[in-house]
Structure formats: C-alpha cells, structure tokens
Amino acid sequence: GAVVSQHPSWVICKSGTSVKIECRSLDFQATTMFWYRQFPKQSLMLMATSNEGSKATYEQGVEKDKFLINHASLTLSTLTVTSAHPEDSSFYICSAGAGTRGETQYFGPGTRLLVL
Amino acid sequence: QKEVEQNSGPLSVPEGAIASLNCTYSDRGSQSFFWYRQYSGKSPELIMFIYSNGDKEDGRFTAQLNKASQYVSLLIRDSQPSDSATYLCAVKESNAGNMLTFGGGTRLMVKP
Secondary structure, three states: OOOEEEEOOEEEEOOOOOEEEEEEEOOOOOOEEEEEEEOOOOOOEEEEEEEOOOOOEEOOOOOOOOEEEEEEEOOEEEEEEOOOOHHHOEEEEEEEEEOOOOOEEEEOOOEEEEEO | OOOEEOOOOOEEEEOOOOEEEEEEEOOOOOOEEEEEEEOOOOOOEEEEEEOOOEEEEEOOEEEEEEOOOOEEEEEEOOOOHHHOEEEEEEEEOOOOOOOOEEOOOEEEEEEO
C-alpha cells in the first residue's frame, strides 16, 4: 500500500517551454501532497505544500508564478514549470501524506528535468 | 530556526557489522520521527517511523528515540552492501501541519 506515482519520469525540453509533472496516490487518498526539488549531491528541498481544493503554500524563495501547483483531487497533484530555463534542471519529487496521522510521507519515483 | 542535523558521512562499515546512524533535532515539541533511505539517483523510501521514546524494531532495522536528549537513531544489523545509500532523518515539528523537516542525510557505505 501507499504507492505514489509520478509522470513523466524523464523530461528533456527546450528553454522557454512549460513542463507539467503529475503526482498520483494510487491506493490511498492524500489531502496533502508535497513537492521537492533535489540538485545532484544535495539535500531535498521542499518547494511547496499542496492541499486538495486550496492554494498551495510555497516555501520562501520559490516563485509561485513559475512553479504552478494544482491539487484538484485527493489523488492527483500537478506541478507545472513555466518558461523553463536551464537552471530549472533538477530532480523533482512529490510525496503524499498517508497513515493514521496523515503525516507519513510516501514519495513518488521522481521526475528528472533537463532544460536545454 | 528549527533544524534536523545529521553527520553527512560517509559512514563506512564492513559487511555484517552494525551501522549506527544518528540524528538530532532542535524542536523539543516534535512528535513524529521518520527514517528514509535514498539510493543514488532515486527518490526516498520510508524505512520506519517512531513516535514514542525507546526502541522500535523492524527486521534488521531498529529506530531509537530519546526525546529528552532530542536525538533519534537508526541501527542496521548485519549490514549488507545493498544497504549502501543515504539515510534521511525527518521530523514532524510542532505547529508544522503535516510537513516534515529533513536532515541533510548520512551516506552509508557497506564494504564487502
């Protein structure tokens, strides 16, 4: 149980294009989902907390107009990187809260984004 | 600022030995503690969580929590080369909703 999927797993795009990443909880409902970014050999960095039916809460320094998050249902959250640039190239990982307290985070497999 | 601290390592242990990974946290009101394993190039996977003081065992893994001293540890018995990974400690701090604060991770290397 507590399986989270992400799609796509790999994206290569040209600078200036937008990329949408989907995060799905497959066997449970997640009121809260989280989006992280991780650069090579660095720690996980929380970008935003996504609550179903409401606006996402972004961490300091994360541009909400660049990283659009939508959590339209209890099993799906999407992250759209708008007008991507090479510096946006990173490993994007989502997680979904589950468990009796809803605070155990289960991670998706991640999406590797390369912007040329 | 609330923090979760881990020694970055690498921690090198021989195959079959016990690996001991430590984590300290600053928020005394923290209630829930998690250990994740992250292989290179992969996303984190949950190993176990612990809420109460003392030990919690799951197979070769034992989590230890000491709230008075504000540390949580993970012991891996009979370490295997396949245990080589980065281990992340995560803490649910007080007044943080369901958000977890992650440590920087400890890189473990188990040598055959």
